[in-house]
Amino acid sequence: MTALLSIRDLTVIYRRDGSEVAALKDISLDIAVGERLAVIGESGSGKSTLALAIARLLPASARIDGSIDWFLRPPPTLGAKAPPSVLPDISPSRGEIALSSPPSPISKVAGEDPTAKLPISLLEGEMSGRTEGGLMERKAQKSTAKPDHTPLGGRDIGFVFQDPSASLDPVMTVGKQIAEVAHTHLGLNWPQAYAKAKTLIERVRLPDPDAALRAFPHQLSGGQKQRVAIAAAIAAGPKLLIADEATSALDTIVQAEIVALIRQLVAEDGMTLLFISHDIALAAALAERIAVFRHGGLVEIGAARQIVSAPRHAYTRSLLDAHLGLDAEPLSRQAGPSA
């Protein structure tokens, strides 16, 4: 397998009110080009922290150790028209993410310049592609790397969060939000960017694309908003799509539709998928490999089939046992310890 990125001994410690929380402890794993990898685990196990670390979106207060190496081929046509951008294409929803911090030399970029070292960057909580908030960071990075040719560019990571409302701008039309990503990262002019936005809206199968372009987020259902967030996340053609609990707030029918959509888009565009979920059945249905996290540690990683049918770790087995499928015995008939 060819690695898209390689994580080694990654430790993330959050500091808050004088106390420290180790959210990730010595994590090492590779993500292969084109694979669908799921990360599962209970709340607080460090799933989102991993996603934020990969997207270089951790808050300034976080202490980071270890490395994340990317193996990206240099983009073939990063001409003068394309704006140089070293910022990942993400839509952070967390208010606590700070604007800037001392760069920590963690993220190396292999490829055109295998020795390039990029700091884990921090980006203001903003919509995909709207990177103005990251200007300072961009300057900071220019001094340490070669941003104009840096493969880990604004177009290389698409991020979809659990709450689409948090990642969409409530006062901007859906069309503008998607077009802005294409405008910023693909260097398209506005008419081209809008045309691209319409194509994307069709691709994520929003009903009545022309009306959807002009709609504001609050006029859409939760599932429709998530389709918009996905359209914005893939607008710049990212190599890696990160979906962090992207379907957890949706009802099961819409969840199944969104999962099918993600699967199709990832296949069509040859993207690599990092699918974060607490639902082991959903993860197994979508991903080729599953990584199980607990208390900030990697419990096991393996083929989805193996994790589900022959887990090596008792904790994975307990997650499987706790799944309530449509074929399970009703709890009232199961003998079991009371809560």
Place this chain on the structure above:
Amino acid sequence: MSSPLLSVSGLTKRYRRGGKTIAAVDNVSFHIEPGETLALAGPSGSGKSTIARLVLRLVQPDAGDIQFKGEDFLALGGATLRARRARLQMVFQDPLAAFNPRATVARVLDDPLRIHGIASRSERPRRIAALLERVGLSPDLAPRAIHEISGGQRQRVAIARAIATKPSLIVLDEAVSALDVSVRGQILRLLLDLQREERIAYLFISHDLGVVRAIAHRLVILDAGTIAESGDARTVIDAPQSAIGKALVVAAPKLDRTGP
């Protein structure tokens, strides 16, 4: 047979939105027996929470009738309504939203005991400790703020609060949907224990048929405010007849644990 604990007929609630009127709940009828769990399932927007709010009298219906313990529940007012409300409690999905996050666990449990005059001031700390133990929590948790305990602990506190007034019916709206699977299993077992021991009935709302199958006796499937089908929970889930019932079953994530 005794008369149902809760009996709802012709329940209708319309909302105006963007110049149009939509029937969030449209001529819905069902009943719940004492000690029984009736599940409401259906896609988002099908009217589940609206029914919960109607049954709890948090909103007024446009039409329909609700009988609770043989009384016309919609006609009750004043002190009688307050007294009956003690018998009809609720637990929602997000326990943080339901409580002031800075309130202590003790305060959250003290409120119903005080408001419904269940225990005197001096007696209440003991009652609070007993309630915490009843839901499997340590009484040491009492002084902690709601935001300082885990999601599963908060949901146990919400259940402790609900049972404080010795209700005969608890409405649970997506009460286990936000919980980790292991914690979810514990909470569902706790609900079953309480039901067995105190004959509490549940109106259990969830879009997750796996959870419904695990806990409910009967199931009503809603679609766009109307009842698509209803019956014994396992019978309906094993062989759904309605289009929406079939769609819900197909969409439920399946886990195939057999090897390759």
